[in-house]
Amino acid sequence: MSKKSDxxxxxxxxxxxxxxxxxxxxxxxxxxxxxxxxxxxxxxxxGAIFMILFNEDVVATYETFFSNPGxxxxxxxxxxxxxxxxxxxxAIFNPEGRDLVAMFRPITExxxxxxxxxxxxxxIALTFRVGLFNIGAxxxxxxxxxxxxxxxxxxxxxxxxxxxxxxxxxIICAALWGAVVGLLKAxxxxxxxxxxxxxxxxxxxxxxxxxxxxxLLLEANGGGTPKSDPPADTAMLPTLFGDxxxxxxxxxxxxxxxxxxxxxxxxxxIGYRFKMVGHNMSAARAAGIKVESTFIWAMAxxxxxxxxxxxxxxxxxxxGITTSINANIGFDAITVALLGGNSAKGIFAAGLLFxxxxxxxxxxxxxxxxxxxxxxVQALIVLFxxxxxxxxxxxxxxxxxxx
Amino acid sequence: xxxxxNSDAATAASSKIEVTPAMFxxxxxxxxxxxxxxxxxxxxxxxxxxxxxxxxxGVTFQLNEAGTWLSVPDFTVSSNAFSxxxxxxxxxxxxxxxxxxxxxxxxxxxxxxxxxxxGATSLLAWLAAGASVPLPFILSNAVVLAVPIILGALGGxxxxxxxxxxxxxxxxxxxxxxxxxxxxxxxxxxxxxxxxAAIASALLSMSLASLAIKYLVDQIIxxxxxxxxxxxxxxxxxxxxxxxxxxNSNFPGTFEIVKIPVLSDIPIIGEALFAxxxxxxxxxxxxxxxxFMLFRTKLGLRARAVGEHPLAADTVGxxxxxxxxxxxxxxxxxxxxxxxxxxxxxxxxxxxxxxxxLGFIAxxxxxxxxxxxxxxxxxALLFGFAIIMRIWANQVSPGIPTDFITMVPYLVTLIxxxxxxxxxxxxxxxxxxxSKS
Numbered sequence: 001m002s003k004k005s006d007x008x009x010x011x012x013x014x015x016x017x018x019x020x021x022x023x024x025x026x027x028x029x030x031x032x033x034x035x036x037x038x039x040x041x042x043x044x045x046x047g048a049i050f051m052i053l054f055n056e057d058v059v060a061t062y063e064t065f066f067s068n069p070g071x072x073x074x075x076x077x078x079x080x081x082x083x084x085x086x087x088x089x090x091a092i093f094n095p096e097g098r099d100l101v102a103m104f105r106p107i108t109e110x111x112x113x114x115x116x117x118x119x120x121x122x123x124i125a126l127t128f129r130v131g132l133f134n135i136g137a138x139x140x141x142x143x144x145x146x147x148x149x150x151x152x153x154x155x156x157x158x159x160x161x162x163x164x165x166x167x168x169x170x171i172i173c174a175a176l177w178g179a180v181v182g183l184l185k186a187x188x189x190x191x192x193x194x195x196x197x198x199x200x201x202x203x204x205x206x207x208x209x210x211x212x213x214x215x216l217l218l219e220a221n222g223g224g225t226p227k228s229d230p231p232a233d234t235a236m237l238p239t240l241f242g243d244x245x246x247x248x249x250x251x252x253x254x255x256x257x258x259x260x261x262x263x264x265x266x267x268x269x270i271g272y273r274f275k276m277v278g279h280n281m282s283a284a285r286a287a288g289i290k291v292e293s294t295f296i297w298a299m300a301x302x303x304x305x306x307x308x309x310x311x312x313x314x315x316x317x318x319x320g321i322t323t324s325i326n327a328n329i330g331f332d333a334i335t336v337a338l339l340g341g342n343s344a345k346g347i348f349a350a351g352l353l354f355x356x357x358x359x360x361x362x363x364x365x366x367x368x369x370x371x372x373x374x375x376x377v378q379a380l381i382v383l384f385x386x387x388x389x390x391x392x393x394x395x396x397x398x399x400x401x402x403x
Numbered sequence: 404x405x406x407x408x409n410s411d412a413a414t415a416a417s418s419k420i421e422v423t424p425a426m427f428x429x430x431x432x433x434x435x436x437x438x439x440x441x442x443x444x445x446x447x448x449x450x451x452x453x454x455x456x457x458x459x460x461g462v463t464f465q466l467n468e469a470g471t472w473l474s475v476p477d478f479t480v481s482s483n484a485f486s487x488x489x490x491x492x493x494x495x496x497x498x499x500x501x502x503x504x505x506x507x508x509x510x511x512x513x514x515x516x517x518x519x520x521x522g523a524t525s526l527l528a529w530l531a532a533g534a535s536v537p538l539p540f541i542l543s544n545a546v547v548l549a550v551p552i553i554l555g556a557l558g559g560x561x562x563x564x565x566x567x568x569x570x571x572x573x574x575x576x577x578x579x580x581x582x583x584x585x586x587x588x589x590x591x592x593x594x595x596x597x598x599x600a601a602i603a604s605a606l607l608s609m610s611l612a613s614l615a616i617k618y619l620v621d622q623i624i625x626x627x628x629x630x631x632x633x634x635x636x637x638x639x640x641x642x643x644x645x646x647x648x649x650x651n652s653n654f655p656g657t658f659e660i661v662k663i664p665v666l667s668d669i670p671i672i673g674e675a676l677f678a679x680x681x682x683x684x685x686x687x688x689x690x691x692x693x694x695f696m697l698f699r700t701k702l703g704l705r706a707r708a709v710g711e712h713p714l715a716a717d718t719v720g721x722x723x724x725x726x727x728x729x730x731x732x733x734x735x736x737x738x739x740x741x742x743x744x745x746x747x748x749x750x751x752x753x754x755x756x757x758x759x760x761l762g763f764i765a766x767x768x769x770x771x772x773x774x775x776x777x778x779x780x781x782x783a784l785l786f787g788f789a790i791i792m793r794i795w796a797n798q799v800s801p802g803i804p805t806d807f808i809t810m811v812p813y814l815v816t817l818i819x820x821x822x823x824x825x826x827x828x829x830x831x832x833x834x835x836x837x838s839k840s
Contacts, residue, residue, distance in 0.1 A: 050636075054643045133623050190820040193570070193623060194770055197763045198820075201813045209806035334627060370643040375635030383628045389618040 036339075039391055040353075043381035044084070047373050051083050052076045055369070083369035090363025091356035101244055106359060108240075108247040114355025115254040116309040116329050121336030121347045122261045123305030127192075128342050129265060130298040131278035136181055136196025138330030139203035140174040140303040142323065144310025146207050147173030149217055149321045152231030152314065162234040166315055167253075171307035177203065178303020182296035192299075200330070208323055219320055228321040237315045250312040254351070257308055262344040264301070274298050306330070335382045354378060438510045441818055442497040445522055450490035453529040457483030462528050463535035466670045475670040482532035489525040493518060512773070516781055519815075523788060526808075530792075531799050539674035541791055546675045547749055549780075549787030550686050551576055551758070554741025555765035556772065556779045557693050561734030562608075563774060564697060565727045566710040566832040570626025571611050573762025574633035575604045575735050579742020581637045584753035585645070587655030593747050596655060597682075600743035601736040607633070608735025612728045619836040634756055641755050649752070657751045658682065682740070682748030686780075689737060694776040706730050710830035713837040723837050738765075767816040774830060786812045 052058050058079055061071040089096070091110045097103035120137045127134035148170035151157075157165055181199060184190045210217045211226035219229045237248040265271035276284040277294045285291050313325050336354055340347030357378060361371035384391045463479040496518045500510040527536050555572045562569040579600035587596025611629055614620045645653040658680040667677035676687065697703035706726055708716040713723045745761075746753050764786050772779030789812045793805045 050639060054640065056647075135627070184817070184821050188821040190817075194767055194820050195817065198767060198813045198817045201760070202810050202817075205806040205810045205813075209804050212804075212806070331631070335631060338624065338628075370639055372635060372639035372642050376632065376639055377635075379628055379632035379635050383625075383632060386624050386628060387614055387618060387620045389614075389620070 035388070035391055036341075036385065038395055039381050039384035042384055042391065042394065043377045046380055047377035048080055048084070050376060051079050051369055051373055055079045079369065082367040083364055083373065086364040086367035086369060087357070087360035087374070090360035094363075105245060106363075108245040109359040110352065110356045111251045112245075112247040112355075113358040114351045115250040116312045116327075117332055117336050117354050118254040118348055118351030119257045119309040119312065120306045120329050120333035121340060121351050122257055122344070123302040123309075124333045124337040125340065125342040125347055126261065126265065126274070126302040126305065127298060128337060129278045130274045130294065131281065132185070132192050132295065132298065134178075134181070134196055134299065134302055135193055135334070136178065136199055136303075136330070137306045137309075137333050138326055138328075139196065139200035140177050140306035141310040141313070141326045141330055142200075142203040142207045143177040144170035144174035144307035145314045145321065145325065146210055146217075147307075148311050148314035149228050149231070150210075152235035153217065153229045153321075156232070157234060159234045162232065163237060163315060166231070166235045167308070167311040170311035170314065171304045174307025174310055175300045175304040178306070179296055179300040181303075182299030185299075186292035186295045204323055211322065217321075226322065230318050230320050231315050235315055236318075237312070246316075248316050250316060253308055253312060254348070257305055258344040258348050261305070261347075265344075270297070306333075309333075332378075335378055338382045338386055341385075436501075436504050438515070439497060439501040439504055442493070442500055442518060445518075446490060446493040446497050449486060449493055449522060449525045453486035453525050454483050454490050455487075457486050457529055458532035459483050460533035462531045462533070464527075465535055465537045465539070467539055467668070467674065477535070480528070482528050485528045486525045489521050489528070492521050493525075496521070512778055516778075519785065526792070530796050530803065534799050538671055541788075541795060542672065542675035543679060544791040544794075545784060545787040546679065546683060547787075548790045549783045550682055550744045550748065551741040551761050552765050552768055552783035552786055553686055553690065553780050554744065555738045555762055556768040556783055557689060557776060558608075558734035558736075558738030558741070559765055559769040560772075560774050560776060560779055561693065561697075561706075561737070562731040563769060563833050564710045564830055565706050565730040566713060566830060566835060566837070567612065567615055567727055567731050568622045568626065568834040569608075569611070569731070569734065570623055570766065571607070571629040571633075571762075572738055572765045573758055573760070574626075574630040575607060575738035576742040576745065576758040576762045576765075577633050577637055577756070578607050579604045579739035580745040580757055581640070581742075581753050582739070583743035584653055584655050584746040587747050588652050593655060593658055596747055597740060597743045601739040604739025604742060605732050605736040608732050608738075609728070611735070612731040615731075615836065616724050616727050619838060622834055622836075630762070637753075638755055641753065645753060653752050655747050655751065657747055657749065680744075680748050682744035685740060686744075689740075690776050690780050693737070697776070707830070710832055713832050713835075717837075727837075741765075764812075767813070767820075770829070771816050771819050773828075785815065 055075070058072060058075045061068075061075045065072050089106065091106050094103050094106050097105065120141065123140075124134055124137055148166045151166040151169045152162070155162070155165075177199065181192055181195050184195050185192050208226050211228055212218060214222065217228045219227050237250055239246065239248045240251075241247065265274065273284070273289050273294055276287070276289060277291055277298075281291055284294075309329055310326075313327065313329070314321055317325055332354060336347055336350045339353070340350035357374040361374060364371040364374070459481050461479045462482045462485065463477050465477045466475045496514060500514060503510055527541075555576050558575060559569045559572050582603040583593075583596040583600035585596075586599040587593045590596070607629065611622075611625060614625050615622045641653075660678060660680055661684070663677040667673045669677070676683070695703075697707065705716065705721050708719075709721060709723050709726045716726075717723050742758065745757055750757070765783070768779055768782045768786065771782035771785075789809060793809050796803055796805050796808060
């Protein structure tokens with residue numbers, strides 16, 4: 001691994017005159033393991049400061065701070081133990097569980113919640129590598145959800161086939177929606193950031209309309225709220241351990257998606273073309289690559305990953321589908337891709353970390369610490385990764401030698 | 404066609420100087436016919452859907468509050484006849500635009516705006532067939548809803564004009580909203596809340612500016628991350644602090660509504676513009692002020708030079724980094740006031756993620772308004788109008804798929820960025836870092 005990545009780095013030097021976006025992305029990709037770890041540590045540390053500063057119990061000890069500073073110290077420690085302890089209990093292993101099944105539930109939840117983040121994160125990373133900035137995963141996921149919900153609630157198919165068809169339709173719907181972005185970018189030069197943001201809103205409103213309309217997706221006996229029936233049993237993603245845990249085969253989809261991503265980007269001619277456009281568009285064009293159609297294909301493939309995430313969400317929900325089921329995955333995926341450094345392994349790991357954040361949130365809430373702090377930690381970690389000067393200044397790291 | 408898009412796409416991402424055919428020949432560049440096509444489409448839509456297939460029921464336009472100094476009586480017309488008339492006007496505008504295109508001249512912005520205004524009126528007439536249209540009510544709500552978008556977009560204009568892409572408007576609005584509500588409650592002084600909101604948002608912009616300008620971190624990435632960070636911090640503080648202690652820390656109230664005599668009695672627009680809160684008046688002052696600064700002062704000329712061609716600006720002795728830094732910071736302060744308008748200028752308390760995507764709308768508005776404060780304000784009003792339309796349309800004619808009305812501004816923005824409403828040309832160096840070396 002290390003040898004290969006060295007080779008890769010050597011053959012792709014940072015080009016000072018090159019495309020600035022790809023230079024930054026390359027910088028992120030080449031982020032050393034140490035820097036990633038330092039960023040994570042620093043993110044958690046600043047999160048801890050927030051937790052302590054705004055905790056009622058700690059604030060209560062401020063009055064006696066000078067006569068009895070130990071109280072403040074102990075109260076602060078307790079908050080940290082409650083907060084991050086709760087996170088571990090909710091995301092990894094719960095030693096207070098009633099039985100073994102309950103003790104191991106947290107880790108299965110982490111994997112379950114990480115799966116869609118990984119899939120959508122791979123999609124975002126793909127566009128980063130082509131030099132596009134795709135904020136549209138939300139819209140693509142929503143369109144995928146629309147397709148999956150239609151098949152899973154309005155079409156009767158036998159067990160197994162139903163689920164497969166629903167997944168495929170979700171992928172196709174999302175990919176088409178993504179291709180629109182590529183088409184607009186290629187044909188008119190419209191900036192993909194604006195196009196994707198606008199298409200997110202269009203998709204959300206369109207999906208709401210579908211969910212509101214009785215002939216389309218509204219649940220049977222539905223009222224005024226836009227909500228569909230839960231997917232038919234035949235279309236549900238099968239769970240891995242029966243009723244014991246909620247985790248379903250979505251995590252295998254995520255593994256497969258990561259493998260396909262690696263195959264596509266590092267082992268195929270298409271991926272080579274994608275990366276070449278991302279590195280230097282003019283050179284790619286001079287070499288005979290059709291840059292415009294590359295944009296369209298890259299956006300479609302990227303959105304297909306988002307569509308898989310949509311299938312994961314839409315075909316595992318037992319309470320009926322609403323627009324909120326996209327659960328902000330589209331935006332979290334951006335942070336996953338940035339933290340994961342656009343490599344399949346990195347994204348898988350980053351997805352697991354942020355999946356753990358989601359899984360641990362309820363336990364933190366129970367422990368009396370607002371789990372929203374994890375959003376801060378998440379943003380800080382990626383900020384430190386994306387802005388190397390920050391972390392370098394903080395830890396006085398030496399300049400990397402390979403440039 | 405394809406040649407042109409090639410060079411467009413290339414300049415979007417590379418820092419090289421754009422090489423256009425115009426550099427090598429004096430042959431005129433052809434004006435695109437797309438604008439006329441889009442106008443023709445909407446004209447047909449109005450004529451057919453609202454006119455021919457519209458309802459013949461009467462619709463009453465209420466132009467001002469009853470019993471004012473300059474009272475204009477309501478007028479009632481038949482919904483579909485009125486739409487046919489408006490469709491006719493739209494047809495004329497379309498013809499005018501087409502004639503301009505044939506003469507190889509671009510359609511002026513004010514003509515497009517007029518087109519939009521007439522189209523919106525026919526939508527109102529169609530929706531309210533058999534009922535009445537309370538124009539003062541709709542407009543004043545549209546203005547109040549548009550204020551945060553206008554101010555956020557003004558901040559965006561100021562930062563993009565000097566060449567820094569500002570995706571963090573959402574974060575700036577949210578910061579302003581939060582700080583205004585909290586400081587306003589704690590000190591019981593709304594003005595202090597307003598000022599601190601501007602300062603807090605300016606500080607946030609300074610971090611964006613220094614990371615983008617000094618450390619050359621990618622501007623889009625840093626903007627997205629600032630948004631995520633601000634959402635995280637405000638969510639955390641809201642649930643950990645404000646939710647439990649709302650009476651003391653999140654109960655600022657709102658500015659009083661100040662009625663300006665005489666002016667507020669003007670039919671149609673008086674109620675909206677001159678019987679409102681101080682945040683609206685600040686906006687009314689800031690829009691022309693920013694326009695004046697940008698286009699009529701030496702300071703603005705320098706700023707625009709930095710945004711168009713930093714190397715040239717540097718050569719004539721303008722400090723590129725410093726200019727960018729202070730314009731982005733000032734823009735952030737204005738966006739912060741926009742955020743304050745959400746809490747102490749409208750709702751009266753802070754709510755989780757209450758900016759709800761307005762910052763992203765502002766981003767679109769910057770482009771739709773072509774980086775020009777007055778056009779930007781008009782574009783923001785379109786969004787404000789669409790938001791209130793959805794609420795009002797639900798009441799006046801239930802059953803209409805309001806989701807499509809909400810979609811309209813987003814689609815209009817898409818049409819605009821895709822070049823269907825004339826060529827959109829951003830400041831040439833927007834998004835590109837500049838380092839002396």
